[in-house]
Amino acid sequence: MAKQEFELAHRLSLLQSKFRAAVPVVDYMPTIIEMPPRHLDRKSxxxxxxxxxxxxxxxxxxKTDRCLEFGVEFGYSTVALSSFFKSVRGVDTFQGDRHTTIIRDTYQEALENVSPYDNIELIRSDYQSYVKTDSSTYDLIHVDIIHTFADTYACGLWSAEHSKCTIFHDTESFPQVKQAVSEIARKTGKTFYNFPECYGLGIVV
Ligand SMILES: C[S@@+](CC[C@H](N)C(=O)[O-])C[C@H]1O[C@@H](n2cnc3c(N)ncnc32)[C@H](O)[C@@H]1O
Structure with a gap:
């Protein structure tokens, strides 16, 4: 469990939730557990x-045509996603953030890691600037950026509105992420599934 940090937007959202119907969180139980053909051999x-x-x-x-990812770092999840989707676009500042263990520029390493796969495109940008340039839709969007409530909510709401399915990493290790995913499900009328393993994966569909 990550160290708890105070975030006003998170606390306000928790307070507002007390006066609203709870958003149901459905346990996600996979039936297929299978390693994809592509795998990045590094810790993540x-x-x-x-x-x-x-x-x-x-x-x-x-559908498996278009996938977008916010939060690439070294490309672990990007490579995994590229096993299934015809194109994967990864957006990241590549500067790290206060929740990542390694804070340095990871762009060159990420580029090298994804270089064997020609269906991956990396874009160096923050999500705030990127979403102003893209009005298209995706089959799946993965959100794994700085784990604040405000950023996960802003990036995740855009993602849920631009994809059939949005997945969010760290719903178990960061309460801010889980709360943001709940509020996104509430706002969009979509269902929040939660897979509790591997620090938690929220699925909004
Ligand atoms: C937890 S890491 C991503 C891990 C990656 N998904 C994996 O499979 O290992 C979070 C990443 O989000 C990026 N990031 C943080 N804030 C961002 C923002 N506002 N816009 C875009 N990327 C951001 C950081 O640079 C960092 O590389």
Whole structure:
């Protein structure tokens, strides 16, 4: 569990939730657990989640043309996603943030890690600037940026409105992320599934 940090937007959202109907969180139980063909051989908190991607795609009958990711770092999740989607676009500042263990420029390493796969495109940008330039839709969007309530909510709401399915890493290790995912499900009328392993994966569909 990550160290708790005070965030006013998170506390306000928790307070507002007390006066609203609870958003149901459905336990996600995968039936297919299978390693994808592509795998980046380096440590990542995402490890394990690659094995349930096929299950998510089949369960929610997702098309596999376009995938977008916010939060690439070294490209672990990006490479895993590229096993299934015709194109994967990864957006990251590549500067790290206060929740990542490694804070340095990861762009060159990420580029090298994804270089064997020609269906991956990396874009160096913050999500705030990127979303102003893209009005298209995706089959799946993955959100794994700085784990504040405000950023997860802003980036995640845009993502839920621009994809059939949005997945969020760290719903168990960061209460801010879980609260943001709940509020996104409430706002969009979508369902919040939660896979509690591997630090938690929220699925809004
Ligand atoms: C937890 S890491 C991503 C891990 C990656 N998904 C993996 O599989 O290992 C979070 C990343 O989000 C990026 N990030 C943080 N804030 C961002 C923002 N506002 N816009 C875009 N990227 C951001 C950081 O640079 C960092 O690389």
């Amino acid at each position: 908190a995402w490890e394990g989640l690659e094995s349930i991607l096929l299950d998510i795609i089949r369960r929610f009958e997702l």
